[in-house]
Amino acid sequence: MTGTESSQSLDAVPVVDALRAAIADGEFVPNQRLVEADLSERFGASRTSVRTALLQLAGEGLVERVQNRGARVRAVSLAEAVEITEVRMALEGLCAAKAAERHTDADAGRLREIGDAMRAAVASGDLLGYSELNRRLHGLVLELAGQSTAGAILERLRGQSVRHQFQLAMHPGRPAISLPQHIEIIEAICAGDAGAAEAAMRRHIRSVIDTLPEVEAARTRRFDAL
């Protein structure tokens, strides 16, 4: 008895959401096998529900399936994380440009609000708070862009690279680099300069890409130390 069952089962939450959350939270590590029968018991759902959930998550790129050999949590390599982030660069660049064209004065206020909060978080060394604000900023840009297609794709990609992204936020010295980039993005959008907004967003994400290898190196060092 895992004891977690009474609270979360009762299938109030669809299996697919529970599984996605479990993977995102790291309860299942990359390459871990996902046996249908086990998950069925874990979530108190039928094997069919688990099966369809696995199908869907395979479509989202969170799990890998091979015929007659089951599913496992997909491990995204550094190279794949770079690829994913390059796609994000292109797509979020597009969204930043659109946001610059479409935003209202009220939207500008919301953007600057996040910018101010970011400055405060960095000043006080609140890494988790800054990480959360980072999510909110990128999310708001996406919302202002009104690009549902790009938005859906970015959401999926975020799920795939959530582990790498999280490590990034904790990388030493990272906020000092990314804060001015964020401010630059916000100001370009508020100024209604689509070209500048796209360029600023791309510069920002390019620097993320350049930092990914360091994050990976730090992770492997930590792993080797065990």
Place this chain on the structure above:
Amino acid sequence: MTGTESSQSLDAVPVVDALRAAIADGEFVPNQRLVEADLSERFGASRTSVRTALLQLAGEGLVERVQNRGARVRAVSLAEAVEITEVRMALEGLCAAKAAERHTDADAGRLREIGDAMRAAVASGDLLGYSELNRRLHGLVLELAGQSTAGAILERLRGQSVRHQFQLAMHPGRPAISLPQHIEIIEAICAGDAGAAEAAMRRHIRSVIDTLPEVEAARTRRFDAL
């Protein structure tokens, strides 16, 4: 062939492919209901297989499903087609830049070969041939880019907008506009100029976006004439 065909769709491989092809070929029109039992008989498969296929195609954005009310072919509006093409612009721009950086001399030969064939097709008024060459060019750029993430996304988007794209190829006067753009893309990639390749690709797809409303207008006119 960025393909590496969905090695994750092991449930009902034949059914899902057959259904996808049927939708792409227009055998099922947008908004047409897809009743599981009917499809089951149509493809000689069990209802379960059809069901998982529908699940997967819903994930690919080709069909829409509402709880307890079944599935239907997703109709992509003009606005959605524009959004999709804007995403394609960003992603294919990225791929063009990568292709410029990574291509070999042999690759350049293949690119120019397609370019020459395109000139010939336009000169002889071979619309279908030109349309096919267009597909091959974009596919080759994608292959040279070696971006499997972007490739998979673009493949999905192509499936969603295949109808609009096809109409586009038949649009009068279109080849005269797109041919020099294609040549420009090819030359920029062969020159190894990533920035120019990306810019050329984006200009090309921007012009596709600008043409989409006309195509839609022509389509509705043809529809009204019936």
Place this chain on the structure above:
DNA sequence: GTCGCCAACATTGTTTACAATGTGTGCGAA
């Protein structure tokens, strides 16, 4: 005549049992 309700139908969602496939293990022979 129209509105609302109820019952029959059509269709999807879920559970269960069964078949097919892949994997590992132990036995026997060279």
Place this chain on the structure above:
DNA sequence: TTCGCACACATTGTAAACAATGTTGGCGAC
């Protein structure tokens, strides 16, 4: 010992029956 082979186990894939849900048409009341 070690290699092959066959059998048993674990796991996934498929099918069919059953339950739940939404839809449609008709009947009666106002």
